[in-house]
Amino acid sequence: MASRLDSARGSIARAIQAWLQSRDIDVDEDRVDVGVPSEEGHGDLTSSICLKIGKTVRQAPRQLAEDMVPELTRQLQNLVTHIEAAGPGFLNFTLSTPWLAEVVNDIRAQGINYGHSTWGNGERVLIEFVSANPTGPLVIVSGRAAAVGDTLARIFRVNGFVTDREFYVNNAGNQIIKFGQAIYLRIRELEGAKIDPWPEGIYPGEYVIDIAREYLEHNPNWVPQEPDDGLYALLGQFGAEHLRRVQEEILRRFGVEFESWIYEKDLRDQGAPEAIIERLEALGWVKEEGGAKWFVSTRFGDDKDRVLVKSDGSYTYFVPDAAYHAGKFERGYDRVIDLLGPDHHGYVGRMQALVQALGFPADRLEIMIIQLVRLVRNNEVVRMSKRGGQFVSLEQLIEEVGVDPARYFFLERAPNTPMDFDLGLAELKSNENPVYYIQYAAARIHSVLRQWRQSHQDAFAWNPTLLSEPLERRLLFILARYPDVVKRAAIDRAPQYLPKYLTELAAAFHSFYRQHRILSEDPAMTMARVTLSEATLWVIRSGLGIMGISVPETM
RNA sequence: GCGCCCGUAGCUCAGUGGAUAGAGCGCCUGACUACGAAUCAGGAGGUCUGAGGUUCAAAUCCUCACGGGCGCACCA
Numbered sequence: 241m242a243s244r245l246d247s248a249r250g251s252i253a254r255a256i257q258a259w260l261q262s263r264d265i266d267v268d269e270d271r272v273d274v275g276v277p278s279e280e281g282h283g284d285l286t287s288s289i290c291l292k293i294g295k296t297v298r299q300a301p302r303q304l305a306e307d308m309v310p311e312l313t314r315q316l317q318n319l320v321t322h323i324e325a326a327g328p329g330f331l332n333f334t335l336s337t338p339w340l341a342e343v344v345n346d347i348r349a350q351g352i353n354y355g356h357s358t359w360g361n362g363e364r365v366l367i368e369f370v371s372a373n374p375t376g377p378l379v380i381v382s383g384r385a386a387a388v389g390d391t392l393a394r395i396f397r398v399n400g401f402v403t404d405r406e407f408y409v410n411n412a413g414n415q416i417i418k419f420g421q422a423i424y425l426r427i428r429e430l431e432g433a434k435i436d437p438w439p440e441g442i443y444p445g446e447y448v449i450d451i452a453r454e455y456l457e458h459n460p461n462w463v464p465q466e467p468d469d470g471l472y473a474l475l476g477q478f479g480a481e482h483l484r485r486v487q488e489e490i491l492r493r494f495g496v497e498f499e500s501w502i503y504e505k506d507l508r509d510q511g512a513p514e515a516i517i518e519r520l521e522a523l524g525w526v527k528e529e530g531g532a533k534w535f536v537s538t539r540f541g542d543d544k545d546r547v548l549v550k551s552d553g554s555y556t557y558f559v560p561d562a563a564y565h566a567g568k569f570e571r572g573y574d575r576v577i578d579l580l581g582p583d584h585h586g587y588v589g590r591m592q593a594l595v596q597a598l599g600f601p602a603d604r605l606e607i608m609i610i611q612l613v614r615l616v617r618n619n620e621v622v623r624m625s626k627r628g629g630q631f632v633s634l635e636q637l638i639e640e641v642g643v644d645p646a647r648y649f650f651l652e653r654a655p656n657t658p659m660d661f662d663l664g665l666a667e668l669k670s671n672e673n674p675v676y677y678i679q680y681a682a683a684r685i686h687s688v689l690r691q692w693r694q695s696h697q698d699a700f701a702w703n704p705t706l707l708s709e710p711l712e713r714r715l716l717f718i719l720a721r722y723p724d725v726v727k728r729a730a731i732d733r734a735p736q737y738l739p740k741y742l743t744e745l746a747a748a749f750h751s752f753y754r755q756h757r758i759l760s761e762d763p764a765m766t767m768a769r770v771t772l773s774e775a776t777l778w779v780i781r782s783g784l785g786i787m788g789i790s791v792p793e794t795m
Numbered sequence: 796g797c798g799c800c801c802g803u804a805g806c807u808c809a810g811u812g813g814a815u816a817g818a819g820c821g822c823c824u825g826a827c828u829a830c831g832a833a834u835c836a837g838g839a840g841g842u843c844u845g846a847g848g849u850u851c852a853a854a855u856c857c858u859c860a861c862g863g864g865c866g867c868a869c870c871a
Contacts, residue, residue: 279815288813291851301851327814328851373871415871532869543798543867550869557871585799586866609800612864616807652819653808656800658864660807665820673833674819680833688830728811740809743818754826754835795833 243355243723244343248285248319249274252333255315256289259308265297274333276721283324283332284340284717290329301329337713341704343720347775352782355723360401360730366568367393369579369610370491371408374480375419376445378487380661383494383634385579385610387650387788390496391735392577394786399730404499404573407488408564411480412505413557417469418442420476424467426452427475431464451479477505490635494643495788502567504560512563513555517548519566525597535562537593540602546590562594569600577606577733579655585609608733611658613650622663641666644789648675651787652739674743678780679792681746685777686793688758692770695759699767706768711752715772718745722779726786735787742783749776 242250253272260267267289277286290308294301305325312331313323322334347354369389372382389405396403410416422443425435430452438444455478456462465471484501491497507513520526520535527534531551535558538545547556568576580587588607595605615622637646645666652674653659665673707716722741729737758769781791 273813275811275813278810278813278817282814286813288852291813295851330814410871413871530869534869547869552869554869556869561871582800582865584866588799588866609865611800657808658801662807662820665807676833677819680831684831684834691830732811736809740818747818750834751836753830754832757830759830795831 241357243357243720244340244346245276245285245720245724248333248335251316251319252285252287252312255312256287256308256331258315259311260293265293267293276724277332282326282330283322284335285333287331287333288329290325290331294329302327305329305331335717337708337716338705340713340716340720341707343716344702344704344707344771344775347719347778348771351778352785354778355726355782356398356400357723357727358400359727360396360399363401363574364572365393365396365401365403365575365577366406366571366573367396367403367577367579368406368408368568370487370496371410372487373410373415374484374487375415375443375476376483377447378490378634380613380615380634380637381581381610383637383646384613384650384655384659385581386491386494386496386634387647388608388610388655388735389579391647391651391738391787392733394788395726395730395735395738398726398786401730405497406500406502407498409480409484409501409503411477411484411503412473412508412560416476416480417472418476419448419479420472420474421467422448423452423455423475423479424472427456427462428464430456448479451482454482455479490638494634494638495647502564504564507560507563507567512567513559516559516563516566520548520562520597523597523599535590535594535597537590537597540593540596542589542593546593558590561591565591565594565605566598569595569598569604575604575606577608579608579610582609582611582658606733608655610655614658614660615663616660617663621660644679645673645675647787647789648739651735654734654736674739675789676795677750678739678742678746678784679790680795681749682777682780682784682791683793683795684753685749685773685780688773689770689777692759692766700763702767702771703764704768706765707772709752709756711748711755712769712772715745715748715752715776718748719775719779722783738783738787742780745776745779745783749773 252274253269256272256274257267257269271292272287272289273292274285274287277283290301290304294304297304302325308331309323309325313320316323316333319336319339320333321336324332326332350356367389369385370378370382372378393403393405418441421439425438425442426449429435430449455475458478488498488501517526517533525536525539526548527536527545532547533549534545535548536545546558548559548562549555565576578591585607588609591607592602592605596602641649641663649661649666650659707713718741722745725737725741729735756769758766758773760766784791
């Protein structure tokens with residue numbers, strides 16, 4: 241169902257088109273733009289069509305706009321109360337307030353589904369995110385990726401896409417061997433051995449001691465033995481699965497759950513790496529040089545060709561990952577989105593080359609880089625050293641500031657810009673913290689509705705023409721814009737549109753609330769304002785819901 | 796050296812080729828004996844890094860320069 245604003249834009253665009261045709265001016269439909277102006281005072285909707293075509297029809301845009309006003313006014317009289325030619329040739333449209341007020345009924349009818357749409361048309365989207373190595377605790381940037389990925393998935397869903405969230409577990413390969421080695425050494429320590437010095441590059445983190453202890457508990461028959469890679473791999477995989485479960489639990493606490501977990505080791509066991517190499521060879525995209533096998537990714541715009549099989553016969557990291565990504569398409573996803581850390585952006589070229597080599601259009605794989613997060617307190621960067629006892633993990637961040645503020649802060653910024661996370665601000669449980677500003681609006685509405693229900697038994701039909709105060713109208717218009725925001729967030733992959741919009745909505749409600757009494761002696765007015773408030777609550781619920789942030793009834 | 800991201804108010808950041816560039820924090824002034832003051836009303840604060848270009852119109856697109864971050868392995 242088209243949103244109220246969509247239908248207004250459509251009617252206006254058609255009226256303009258008809259006017260132009262009646263003057264024998266031929267303009268492509270999509271050049272007739274009708275949009276929300278960037279600032280108030282320029283009408284509710286605006287079109288710059290006269291500026292665009294002025295030159296080709298050899299008329300001053302402003303004059304053209306003025307010529308159009310009378311006919312458009314007649315055509316659109318049920319929808320628009322005022323049209324003016326403005327500035328250098330804009331057409332500004334002011335929508336009828338009662339017509340706009342009907343948005344409240346739209347919201348009532350659709351409830352939590354208001355703003356949702358079907359334009360995704362069932363397209364299947366896979367979003368892979370976090371995919372942290374299971375060899376340590378989740379760090380802060382994983383939290384950002386988790387919040388963004390989870391929210392994007394919901395944004396796609398409410399726009400009619402079928403969306404799955406996936407976590408890829410790198411539980412095979414060199415890192416796991418090294419991790420296993422660390423666990424082995426910790427086991428030896430628990431048995432009384434002294435490891436000094438600790439070998440270079442072998443996970444020194446103390447959390448490995450817990451894993452060693454855990455392993456001994458699960459394997460009471462452990463006997464000290466001469467270590468080899470087989471043993472290291474065994475221990476490494478044990479540790480990886482242990483940490484993966486811990487990560488899963490923390491992510492769940494953070495409000496993020498995945499439809500699927502894919503294990504690198506499973507892919508290797510199934511022979512997926514061999515299969516992808518054969519496939520690329522069969523397609524002619526593999527060359528041999530210096531005893532190694534190379535993927536000729538430069539054919540598809542990559543900077544350099546990439547090694548698949550090293551001269552010692554082992555695979556590079558790229559091979560299982562390529563197999564994994566090929567599998568995503570085989571599983572039937574129309575669109576695959578990866579959220580990667582900033583340290584992986586050298587990886588984008590080869591992955592996109594792979595997609596094309598396999599015969600898919602490059603744009604079916606989108607890679608979004610989630611930029612670094614710096615923690616800041618009192619204008620000072622918090623060093624995230626493992627030594628200093630400062631926070632390093634997502635778990636500690638959640639404990640320190642809470643899930644809602646953490647998610648809000650991560651979602652507030654464009655994902656691909658580095659961000660400073662202001663701990664001082666996030667910790668504030670009061671007026672300075674923007675997430676509470678929105679939640680407070682919801683709590684206020686809940687409070688009003690509670691009181692209204694206590695004093696009035698029955699709802700009755702409300703009268704949209706009663707909502708005519710400027711602050712009411714402002715609120716109505718913002719409510720009407722919500723479907724635009726939801727759709728735009730999907731198109732631009734921009735979760736940050738939601739917190740921005742919700743802040744604006746909450747501000748409009750707070751202003752309205754301070755200025756006008758909702759529960760009054762006038763039953764009709766009370767009914768109208770209660771209904772408006774309820775509609776506002778639905779939209780806050782919807783928006784915060786998409787962001788994975790709670791909507792408290794009291795604070 | 797090559798590639799990617801970024802440069803907007805004191806700070807952190809929004810900004811879909813459109814008109815007078817916005818928000819939060821911080822700062823200043825005011826508002827609670829009716830629904831929640833975690834709120835509201837108002838104010839100060841800008842060479843959108845710089846220079847060219849495209850366009851009726853540029854923070855936005857293009858080129859170059861400057862500044863910051865990151866990536867450029869037979870590592871993962």
